Amino acid sequence: MDLMHRSYGIYLSWFIVTLAVCASASAQKKSSCIECHIKLEDTRLSAPAKLFDNDIHRGRGLSCNDCHGGDPNADTKEAAKDPRKGYLGKPKTLDIPAYCGKCHSDANLMKRFNPSLRVDQEREYYTSVHGKLLKEKGETRVATCISCHSVHGIRAITDPLSPVYASNVAETCSRCHASADYMRGFGIPNDQFAKYKTSVHANAIYEKQDLSAPTCNDCHGNHGATPPGITSVANVCGQCHARQAELFQTSPHKAAFDQKQLGECITCHSNHAIAKPGDQMIGTQQGALCINCHTNGDKGFVAAGLMRGRIDELIASVDKSTEILGRAERAGMEVSRPKFEMKEATDALTHARVLIHSSSAAEVDKVVVPGLAASVKGYQAGVDALAERSFRRKGLAVSLVFIMFLAVLVYLKIRQIENR
């Protein structure tokens, strides 16, 4: 009886193990495409199978046949690539947007994988310079989906290894746009990336790791990439620099720039090589940008001189106050409150530097005046603190004299007692 029980036990455990093995085998979807391609010596043919391991589509349960068609369960090459089984093969460059768009433009289908993902990339693409050249002129050197997102090893845009991750975008665009050979015939410069790398935006993204700083697609768009025109450039910059853009729209420069067909922000700040702006840009001195258009005596010349003068005045005042407060602090005086209140003055300075986009000295004055008042208050606090320190030192000297006198008196008293 015991033996019978034991045999049942053995059979049962075999059964369970066999079931488990079968279950795991069926969970792993068979793909004859990958099985064959991964072994091929020609790297052009084996690379897709290797790269696909890290592809976001594979992560979502898709396989080769979901894009290329065919039968991944077939055991022979011919059967797997049978056109009757929907085999499509490698798409031509001209067909790539539609090839990806088959799923990515289908809102119903995409909801199953990522309901928040947009489905207008293909439509947008055909509004871009890339898309138009491809569609209208059959130009196949232009970027298509795979040029930027790569192919077979496609990663999510939030993956730092993705070529379209924020800090990789500029380099990805530069693969074509910085190549003089590749860009020959398109009639556009190829120094954008070199210039961008010198910009304040590149510094923010590469040095400060600030992914919110703009890279190519933030100004040009991504799928609908197009250079912003003269009339729309201010809107593009104004997405982040809203206050400056708003001030510019109300300034006398607006009409003048429109009339002369000048790009609004880029005339002073340039486009790709946007340097960190400085006070030297404004004013009437040598090197100031204002004198590129304005001449001595005109309204703009006067306003530029006034605005720069007021800003310089505030800077000098802030520096003076900061210096004296620093001195008081180093002397051990408690000046954290006036130091904190000095923020009002430094904030006013930042605000004044923004307000110059109104081109109105009166507007700049509206913040410089209270800024100067705050700074003067800070300076006075520094003066008071240093005066207090010198009062303490004098007080100490007087006290020490008194204390020593007292000590001597006690000493004399001891002498008197002990000599008795």
Next chain:
Amino acid sequence: MRIDAITAWLDERLSISTLTGMARKKEVPLHRHSIWYYFGGMTLFLFVVQVVTGILLLLYYRPSSENAFESVQFIITEVKFGWLIRSVHSWSANLLIATLFIHMFSVFFLRAYYKPREITWISGVLLLFIAIGFGFSGYLLPWNKLAFFATKVGTEIAGVIPIIGRPALRFLRGGDDVTGATLTRFFGFHVAVLPATATVLIAIHVLLVQQHGMSVPPSLAGKPVKKMKFVPNFLLRDLIGWILAIGVLAALAALFPWELGEKADAFAPAPAGIKPEWYFLFMFQTLKWIPPKIWKFDGEVIGIMAFNVIALLLFIVPFVDRPPGNQRKRLVFNTIGVVAMLYIVVMTIVGYVT
């Protein structure tokens, strides 16, 4: 005539003459180690300075995480001579710990804990721990960044002790983290629990010193020792020391006002190179250097336990080293004392410069 009558009236009721008689009778031995007798009195004087300045600070200090920093800021910027009171309180606290250590080591080396002064020694050791408790709790009260993180680290160290560590940490912090609850708790310790305990212990300590008189080092036992009257001769000398201490405190407060720093922010990252007060530095440095694993045990736990054991050993010193003692025992104890002193000094310096 009238004063005599009042004195007689009071004496009849308070037995003042017994006390004055005791004081008049008290004598201080004069020898080459007499200088060390001044440090007990100096520590007591600094304690009085702490009480007086502490009470003055209490007039304006507000013990909550919302108000503490601002109230100290108010004291040192707006209150007339508030800066002086606050700086003297902080400087005096540090000098007090220093004189306390000097006093303890001098008593140790001069064997002043020999029979019948064992309880005087024990009360002194208790006072040392209370002074350190004063320092630790008072450090947090201005609620600045450094104090906040130092308290975090300090209470974490307490939390490492096996079994009682975790409850002790929660008791000290008033929760799992250093918060406003910790501040109110520390304030309670600093102005109520510790002063009350210290006052009782100081009373016992001083009374015992009066009762047993000043100890003469055993090395001078049997030799003729000159004596000086405590009142007024020695007391007046004490007085000169105290007057000079006021001068030193005033100079430190005026020339090196105690910093307030930035307000504590629980969400801010801990400032780099955070260090405790200097009198904890030698322990802190030891814990930094101790290997993470000693045999099967956590190195840090071993280090903390070792300091606790040493602290407990301090209490039993008078029972292990008893008179008359012999040459060998004296050598062993002197060596322990010198090594401990050198260890504290060297590790404090190392902790300070690294």
